[in-house]
Every structure is written in C-alpha cells, then in structure tokens.
Amino acid sequence: MTYGLFIAIEGGEGAGKSTHSKRLAEYLESLGHEVVLTREPGGTPTAEKIRNILLDPSITDMPDYTEALLFAASRADHAANLIRPALERGATVICDRYIDSSVAYQGASRGLGVEKIRELSLWATGNLIPDFTIYLDVPHEAGEQRMEGTDRMEIQSRDFHESVHQAFRDIAAASPHPNIVIDATVPKDEVATQVRNAIDGVLASR
Numbered sequence: 001m002t003y004g005l006f007i008a009i010e011g012g013e014g015a016g017k018s019t020h021s022k023r024l025a026e027y028l029e030s031l032g033h034e035v036v037l038t039r040e041p042g043g044t045p046t047a048e049k050i051r052n053i054l055l056d057p058s059i060t061d062m063p064d065y066t067e068a069l070l071f072a073a074s075r076a077d078h079a080a081n082l083i084r085p086a087l088e089r090g091a092t093v094i095c096d097r098y099i100d101s102s103v104a105y106q107g108a109s110r111g112l113g114v115e116k117i118r119e120l121s122l123w124a125t126g127n128l129i130p131d132f133t134i135y136l137d138v139p140h141e142a143g144e145q146r147m148e149g150t151d152r153m154e155i156q157s158r159d160f161h162e163s164v165h166q167a168f169r170d171i172a173a174a175s176p177h178p179n180i181v182i183d184a185t186v187p188k189d190e191v192a193t194q195v196r197n198a199i200d201g202v203l204a205s206r
C-alpha cells in the first residue's frame with residue numbers, strides 16, 4: 001500500500017474553504033480514492049473539545065500564548081489520531097486549515113513569530129506536512145460578507161483579519177512546498193475547476 005496524499009486548504013474567513021474541500025472530496029471519491037475530509041481546529045473528539053474552548057466568544061481574556069498552544073495541542077491530537085493513520089493506510093486526506101493557519105493567525109497577526117509558531121506545530125505533529133496546499137485568496141472585505149458566525153476568532157478586528165489575509169499571501173509566496181494560490185473572488189465553479197486541475201496535476205506527478 002502506498003502512502004496517502006495529504007492536501008491542506010488554507011485562507012482567511014469566508015474564502016469558501018469548506019465548500020471547496022467538500023467538492024474536492026467528492027471529485028476524488030469519484031476517481032476511486034478513499035477520502036478523509038477533516039478540519040482544524042478539530043477532527044478528533046479531543047481536538048473538537050479544544051476547538052470549543054478556542055472559539056468560545058465568552059472567553060475574553062485568553063492570552064495569545066494560550067491560544068497558540070491550544071491550536072498546536074488540537075493539531076497534535078488530530079495528526080496522531082486521524083491524519084497520520086489515514087495516510088498510512090493509503091487514504092487521501094483533505095484538511096480544511098492546518099499549520100499555515102497557525103503561522104498566519106498566531107505567528108503573523110498575533111505577532112508571536114512565524115518561525116516560532118511553525119516550529120511549534122512541526123514539533124507537535126512530528127513534522128507531518130501536507131503534500132500540497134491550496135490557498136484560497138479573498139480580500140477581507142469580500143470574505144467578511146460570507147462570514148457566518150460570531151466565534152472568538154471571527155470577532156477580532158478588521159485590521160486583524162486584513163493582516164491574516166496578507167500573511168497567507170506572504171506564506172504562500174515564501175513556501176518551499178508545492179502549493180497553488182487561487183483567486184477565490186471568481187464564481188465558485190471556476191474556483192472548483194482550478195482546484196481540480198491543480199490536484200489532477202499533483203496526481204499525474206505521483
């Protein structure tokens with residue numbers, strides 16, 4: 001059995017990550033892949049409990065360090081108990097947000113340091129990194145209109161979310177790992193086609 005394929009989908013709020021993760025999962029299933037569609041923070045029972053703390057808007061005094069460590073803790077559980085076992089049995093894993101979300105939100109926008117935060121997640125996951133990352137790029141004003149909830153991260157200031165958007169662009173531009181940046185302001189079907197084409201290219205190269 002060959003090792004599975006690990007795909008991460010990243011971007012700011014309202015970029016359409018969950019829609020496009022689902023559509024990609026359906027596409028890969030239609031090609032015969034066993035697909036594990038998951039998301040962060042969360043994905044396992046323990047990580048979902050940590051998610052509830054992280055997104056609880058009634059918590060108004062969470063230090064940035066606590067936030068960074070909880071995202072890393074949820075990721076450690078998710079990587080060990082769900083993602084790695086799935087890859088080991090040859091499945092294709094699609095993860096809605098992963099390490100780059102911590103690098104953008106906690107490392108860049110919270111100002112904790114992009115290298116420090118990346119290293120924390122690499123340590124927490126035993127260096128489990130995606131084979132391919134899709135960055136869905138929408139300026140914050142566009143994404144804001146699609147934001148639904150009022151969780152503890154969503155209610156951060158507009159400046160915070162604009163800096164997250166810029167951070168993702170910087171991360172993508174500097175990344176040494178295979179990735180694509182897709183303009184997600186165009187119609188959904190066009191975004192889905194670009195996502196599919198990118199993954200077809202990844203599959204063809206394996």
Ligand code: TYD
Binds near residue numbers: 013014101105153
């Ligand atoms: P979620 O409802 O999953 O957001 P979205 O639908 O935008 O993906 O909530 C996750 C929130 O947590 C989102 O605001 C991004 C933030 N986040 C971080 O700050 N750091 C991280 O490492 C991850 C995975 C998410």
